[in-house]
Amino acid sequence: MPIRYSEEMPLGALRDLIGIVRVLFATMTAEKGDPVKLQELVEIGKLLRSAYEDARTMPAGSLGHRSGWDKAQGAIQRLSLLLVDAMPLRPVALKAGERVIEGGKPAPNELTMVQREARRQHRLKRN
DSSP states (O other), X not given: OOOOTTSOOOXXXXXXXXXHHHHHHHHHHHTTOXXXXXXXXXXXXXXXXXXXXXXXXXXXXXXXXXXXXXXXXXXXXXXXHHTOSOOOHXXXXXXXXXXXXTTTOOOGGXXXXXXXXXXXXXXXXXX
């Protein structure tokens, strides 16, 4: 289905997808996942966050909003390629539940180098 650039991007659905990527990252990290796949998830998350900001701040149909649509579409394609192998949903759901119960923050000793770098990059972008 072609993108309708003139329409508003569904921000709620985009936030949901960002949440899914975050939980996948947390699950794969807890399972000592492949660092290359973890880095790809970080990059996908960055694209989705940028798409969200474009969609939130730019009017529908504008060049910035169109850019957001393109970023979201690219992130979705990359995510689908990353998850070609069927990943069981149970560990992902359990990890999402843990994050809710623990307030969404992993214990400090669970932070990996990739997570630390992702947080550092996020802080740099924010400032």
